[in-house]
Amino acid sequence: xxxxxxxxxxxxxxxxxxxxxxxxxxxxxxxxxxxxxxxxxxxxxxxxxxxxxxxxxxxxxxxxxxxxxxxxxxx
Numbered sequence: 001x002x003x004x005x006x007x008x009x010x011x012x013x014x015x016x017x018x019x020x021x022x023x024x025x026x027x028x029x030x031x032x033x034x035x036x037x038x039x040x041x042x043x044x045x046x047x048x049x050x051x052x053x054x055x056x057x058x059x060x061x062x063x064x065x066x067x068x069x070x071x072x073x074x075x
Contacts, residue, residue: 018055021055022054022055022058025055025058025059026050026051026057026058028058029050029057029058029061029062030047030050032061032062033046033047033050033061036066036067036068037067037068038066038067042066042067046061046066049061
């Protein structure tokens, strides 16, 4: 295959899956963050953490679960 071996393909697939997982996890975390009752400063800080620290920022959000859901937006 024109100088590209199987290891390179597998490495690229793993990189793509990690990137896709980060994007999906960040989107889910940001949508859940919109439902939380937090002040504006805390919301901005969480958005920065979620977007700038790949995977770990979104995972930290789900572990910490800041604030309470808004009463008008219960599941």
